[in-house]
Amino acid sequence: MKISDSVIRRLPRYYRQLGELLLEDIHKISSKELAKKMSLTASQIRQDFNNFGEFGQQGYGYNVDLLRQEIAKILNLHEKKSTILIGAGNLGTTIAAHIDFESLGFHLSAIFDKNEKLTGTLVAGVPITHTDQLKEFCENNAPEAAILCIPKDASTELVKNLTSYGVNSFWNFSAYDLHVDYPQATVENVYLGDSLMALSFKTQQQDSKINHN
Amino acid sequence: MKISDSVIRRLPRYYRQLGELLLEDIHKISSKELAKKMSLTASQIRQDFNNFGEFGQQGYGYNVDLLRQEIAKILNLHEKKSTILIGAGNLGTTIAAHIDFESLGFHLSAIFDKNEKLTGTLVAGVPITHTDQLKEFCENNAPEAAILCIPKDASTELVKNLTSYGVNSFWNFSAYDLHVDYPQATVENVYLGDSLMALSFKTQQQDSKINHN
DNA sequence: TAGATTGTTAATCGATTAACAATC
DNA sequence: TAGATTGTTAATCGATTAACAATC
Secondary structure (H helix, E strand, O other), X not given: OOOOHHHHHHHHHHHHHHXXXXXXXXXXXXXXXXXXXXXXXXXXHHHHHOOOOOOEEOOOEEEHHHHHHHHHHHHOOOOOEEEEEEOOOHHHHHHXXXXXXXXXXXXXXEEEEOOHHHOOOEEOOEEEEEHHHHHHHHHHHOXXXXXXXXXXXXXXXXXHHHHHOOOOEEEEOOOOOOOOOOOOOEEEEOOHHHHHHHHHHHHHHHHHHHHHO | OOOOHHHHHHHHHHHHHHHHHHHOOOXXXXXXXXXXXXXXXXXXHHHHHOOOOOOXXXXXXXXXXXXXXXXXXXXXXXXXXXXXXXXXXXXXXXXXXXXXXXXXXXXXXXXXXXXXXXXXXXXXXXXXXXXXXXXXXHHHHOOOEEEEOOOHHHHHHHHHHHHHOOOOEEEEOOOOOOOOOOOOOEEEEOOHHHHHXXXXXXXXXXXXXXXXX
C-alpha cells in the first residue's frame, strides 16, 4: 500500500510523543488524548495507524509501550543501517556528534573528508578517513546510507559515485534540491534555510493578523 | 487570506530555485519549465503565485529576477529581524556559523550561554553573552526572534520568559514539540531526528518495492 | 452489563489538476 | 496576426473528519 507523505511525516512524531509519555510513566492512551497532545484529531490518528495494522483495543485505547514498539518496527528503527558521513566541516562534525544514530535506525560507520590534515581525527568516536578511500571502503563495507555535508557543487558528482558503489539512501544537507536518477535511491533533503524563511513568512502573517485586530 | 502550509513550504523552494536560475543566467521561465525543474505541475505553480498577485505575463512567462524579488517580499526577507541564539553548544555554534541570516531575513544580534567560561568568545563574529543578561538585553534591544539550541528540559521555562520579554518568533532545535500558548507567537520546530526516521522508513519502503519486482 | 473506544465506512473538505478564456 | 502562456474557473483527487457498528 502507498503511504502518503503526510502520514510518513507524522510517524516520527508519534514515536517521539509516545517516548515522552513513557518518561512520564504513562502506559495507556486513547486516540482522543493523544490527539489533544499532538494537535491532531482522534480520527486522523486512528486512520494513520490503520494503514499498518490494529494496535489498539476497543474500549481501552492503546498500550503506549506496545504502540511505540510497533511504530519503531514500521519506521525500521531496529535495522541499524550502516552509514557514512561525507564532509567533516562545521556542519558535518556537529551532525556526527549531535544525532543519536543508534536510536534512529542507523550506525555511523565512517566519516570522510578531503582535507588530509583531518585524516585520523576522531569525531564522535569515529576516525576521519580521506575521501580517496571512499570507493574501497564502500566495496568492503557496503554502507547503505550517506550523509552529505559538503558544498552544493561537489554533491552531484559524489552522489553519482556513491550510487555506483551501492549507496542508495541520502540525507542531504548540501542546501540544494538533490535529485537522484537511480530509481532505487531515496533522498531526504534538509534545508535549514527553508525552515527559517518559513518562520519569516509565518511571523509576518502573525504580525499582520494582530495589527488588523 | 489564509495561506495553506503546503504553499508556505513551497515558497522557499521557489525562492531558491529562482536563485539557481539566475546563477545560470536564465532570466525568463514559464510555469511549465519551472514545474519540470521542481517536480511540480504548472497549474500548481500558477495557483501558488496567484495567492499573492499576478507576477507573470501572458504568452511570455515569468521574469526570473522580478519573480524572485516578489517572493522575497512575500517571505519578508528584506526586513532583517533581530535575532538571538540561545545555547552556544555544538549545535548552536554551528547554526550561528552556518546559516546566512542576512540573506534569509534575519540578523543575529546576540548569542547567549549559561557557561561563564564562554562569555565573550566570538562565534560567527558575535560575542557570547551570559544568560543572566538575557532580560536586560531584550529590554534594550527588543529582538524579535530566538533560536533555541538548548536541551529540551530548559526550553519550556526559557520560552515563557522570552515571550514575556516580547520575543515571539522561535526557531526551535530542542528536539521536542514546542507548543507556545501565547497567540502572537510563531514557532518553527526543526527535528533532525524526525527527518532521519523518515529516511529510514522511505528506504525500507523502497527496498521492499524493489524486492517485489 | 454499561461505558468506552477502537477499527472502518461514509461524508466533507481542501489541495491539486485540468481546462480555457484572456492577452501578451 | 498566430502562438504561447498566463490567470482563473471548474473538475478531480486525496486527505481529513464524522459517524457508527463492533467489541473490549
